[in-house]
Amino acid sequence: MYDIAVIGGGVIGCAIAREMSRYRLGIVVVEKYEEVGFGTTKTNSGIIHAGHHSPPDTLKGKLVVRGNKLYDRLCKDLNFGFSRIGELVVARSESEIPELERLKKQGEAKGVPGLEIWDRERLRNAEPNLSNTLIAALHAPSAGVINPYELANALSENAVDNGVDLKVNCAVEKIVVEKGFLAVHTSTETIKARFVINCAGVYADKIAGMAGLSDFTIHPRKGEEYMLDKRLKGLVQRLIFPIPEKNTKGILIIPTFDGTIMVGPTAQDTTDRDDASTTYEGSEQVFGFVSKICPSITERDTITEFAGLRAVSNTNDFIIGPTRIKGFINAAGIQSPGLTCAPAIALYVRDILKSEGLVLEKKKNFKPHLPGPPRFASLNDEQQRRLVEKDRLFAKVVCRCELVTEAEIHSAVDHGARTLDGIKFRSRAGMGRCQGGFCAPRCMDILSKRLDKPFQEITKRGGDSWVVKKMMDS
């Protein structure tokens, strides 16, 4: 019997599991995919919002500024990439300036630090590649970027280091309310837990439904993103937001943590909870809009595109809290700024669990730290030389687009990569302009050897995502 079963190994589930692993509790994370972060998390834009966008009377508005602040500590502990590059909401006409002022006021009331309205000249100096038709901007220096999949991996790995069980390829099929506990029936086993935390993203209402709850619904909203060639690195220094629209913060220019530029997302309601398709309309919308803000960005520089689903609830806010079923707790409807809020949500859920009667006793041997992955390409000559002296595989290049060495691929496997995407998300191998054309067979060789699996059983991202067939198979 576990104390807590977390359903969903996205960034929210992993953050909660990691937070609760500070205490003497039996915890399990149940994830239907082959690796954590393979659902909505991996397609998240990776923005740590300053917090001025969300209205203060919403739960997301209450958690966002705290979440943002918690990132400094979290990053120090877990060594994932995080950079406070700042954000600019840009105004294209005089009529948009009152909105900048409203956002500034809203942010200040919530404690967002350093908000400033920049005039045209200051904006031009800071971001010379933006269109000269922009007339002002709201600058929020505390906004930052991370790689969301990197955070999910770091959280889950640290949680596992602290005793959490992680069950992957484990899909929840049924939840039975028993006396004093909940039985979570999955595709592989039945898990008993006193508390179940529903972090199932776009499926959260289905999971709640399995427990007999029907008080909320999830309406996935798709966002398409387009990743641009690293030729454009440095084109903009900060996150660039337009004046927000009703349902979305609009189409953004995002310098990712690794410096490459990403543009998007769109906002399209969909009924298909697995809809990860990109469309002609989406790319036209994204590039049509972005080229007005930053004229040097064109569709031709796209190296890859993807789409993800926001788990929008019928209340348009987070749904976090206990339910009429004792022990069943929702952490649902986590749409933007969910990633920013993740560490704050974890604390919020901790407090809920406490008030629901869970006894929290701190572990003496909790290990808060996780060493970051080696990043050969980002080191200076001396650091590189030292690594190579220690391990010659740091001099063996596997992915040449992103300069990833074989030692880094091994490290990715050591830290839990089981698929090609798992390697990509941990090491960047295959993320560059050739999109794995050269390194995929090498990464498959390494996975095959390390996991002791035949070459043809290595997948792109688990499930039926096979890469090759054996020649003799008929």
Next chain:
Amino acid sequence: MLGRVEKKYGVVVVGGGPAGMGAALGARDCGEEKVLILDREPEAGGILLQCIHSGFGMHYFREELTGPEYAERFLQKVIDHDIDVLPGSYVSGVAVDSGGSKKVRIMSESHGLITVETKSVVLAMGCRERTRGAVRIPGTRPSGILTAGLAQKFVNLKGYLPGKRIAILGSGDIGLIMARRLTLEGCRVEGVFELMPYSNGLTRNVVQCLEDFDIPLHLSTTVAYVHGRDRIEKITVAPVNPDLKPDMSRAWDVPCDTLLISVGLIPENELTQNLGIGLDVVTGGPLVSSTLETSMPGMFACGNVLHVHDLVDYVTREAMLAGRFAGEWSKGVRRPKDNIRLVPGDNVRYCVPHTLSPEREHTIHLRCKAAMKPCKIRVGSLMEKKLRFVFPAEMIMFKIKPDLLDKFHGDTLRIDILPLEKGERVD
């Protein structure tokens, strides 16, 4: 010698494919004794090693060889000429000091991080394939979508199939070769879908790889949507309108478990770009003089890193020339700068080299923008050459003799491909 690296060389060649090996031999032929080839793969030979079909060497060796045979012959020559080869090595940068001497920074499992000094460098890194991302196909992102070259590597070098039911986007040569190869391995190739109204591959490949195997080639058609969650399940294909946008009213579905992408090659010039060497935006390769020297003195380029060639034999010829000039350079020979600029005119997409000199004979490589037949190539007012046809997928080559340039007193020569005038005939 394989695996040997010394501290100083006359010529260092980056890339051990046909261009790199040809350049190294060219440098050796002109008397340079210290030549090093750096190759990133575990074995030198480049993409030839996975091209197990025949058709290589018809021009150079006057016999039909497979890719590995062609590579093997050159590797043997390289070894016989006592050229050093370091496979499994990656060039992370080249520093040029004020005296023009170049320090090549190398990463390799066998040698760690090392630097070798050289007088001249030949860039011969080849090219890479354009991917799905570069052509922007809407739909889902399942596994089973890969470039034709990667599929070729899986099949020919590793012994695995990319799938059983194959669709191919783009009619590049590798895609055509793989259509045949996978058919021979028992796969079902549903068809080749080409955006343009003409094939992007050589005519001989269309005939030998598609027509001979009854594989349909759908011209002016593209893949408009990819379906499938974990693995690709089908594609929607549609004929394109004159603006090259798909006409969805005429679309149809093609079930498949694999989509090969064969939509063109891009010279791999990251290293070149990092060095600040000037590139031709059309070819994607460096701007070169008639000695195949780039904008950086003592730095030469040849093969597919310069511009994408049709046949390896042509690569070899160009590479030997580049190697010869690189060898001369390392021995202190300095040729006068070219004084004629060659510029593409009507219906010419690009021409290489970018400048000429009356000092030597030139082989001009060019590609047309649109098919035309019959037609003529006009080089300024110096010469005209009539051709039965030109075709974007087939490189056009012709020679300009030095005595012809002696008569030229301008500084810019324009090349046009023009329709024949009334009364003109191709002989």
